[in-house]
Amino acid sequence: MKKILVAHDGSKPSEKAMRRAFEIEGKFGSSVTIVSVIPDFYLADIMETDRARIVRTLTDDAKKMLERIKSRHQGAHPLKTVLKKGNPAEVVIEEARKMKASLIITGSHGRHGAQKFLLGSVSSKIVDHADCSVLVVK
Numbered sequence: 001m002k003k004i005l006v007a008h009d010g011s012k013p014s015e016k017a018m019r020r021a022f023e024i025e026g027k028f029g030s031s032v033t034i035v036s037v038i039p040d041f042y043l044a045d046i047m048e049t050d051r052a053r054i055v056r057t058l059t060d061d062a063k064k065m066l067e068r069i070k071s072r073h074q075g076a077h078p079l080k081t082v083l084k085k086g087n088p089a090e091v092v093i094e095e096a097r098k099m100k101a102s103l104i105i106t107g108s109h110g111r112h113g114a115q116k117f118l119l120g121s122v123s124s125k126i127v128d129h130a131d132c133s134v135l136v137v138k
């Protein structure tokens with residue numbers, strides 16, 4: 001468990017995933033990277049200026065969230081944060097590949113999903129397609 005990648009969308013389950021990563025880091029001396037992805041979105045009839053404004057707001061929010069994580073945890077847990085744009089599952093998988101992570105940790109659900117479904121679409125796609133082990137925290 002040398003390198004762990006945590007997928008964080010600002011949700012409670014992903015916060016739980018991060019805490020689990022810190023536990024493993026404490027036991028195995030792993031390094032923890034937190035990645036958050038601004039999702040691409042396609043809406044018909046939306047003006048480019050509106051789209052740009054939405055992306056800017058999402059980016060600002062994600063930046064603030066990662067800054068908050070760093071200021072809260074970086075003292076006790078050496079961690080890196082990464083902010084990307086694109087398809088969340090694909091970007092997380094690619095990031096894990098690039099950094100040669102041995103474990104990806106995600107929450108079972110995120111910010112949008114209905115809890116009645118077994119797994120969110122992002123975590124389920126990561127489980128299906130990642131090259132390394134995946135831990136889904138409930």
Ligand SMILES: Nc1ncnc2c1ncn2[C@@H]1O[C@H](COP(=O)(O)OP(=O)(O)OP(=O)(O)O)[C@@H](O)[C@H]1O
Pocket residue numbers: 006007008009011013014017035036037038039088092105106107108109110111112113114119120121122123124
């Ligand atoms: N944009 C994202 N960036 C980083 N990690 C993400 C992102 N979206 C989801 N995840 C990861 O996947 C986990 C599950 O979220 P997911 O999006 O699959 O479920 P959901 O939001 O409940 O449902 P859905 O998005 O399918 O409607 C989150 O706890 C987080 O670990």
Ligand SMILES: [Mg+2]
Pocket residue numbers: 110111112113120122
């Ligand atoms: Mg989601």
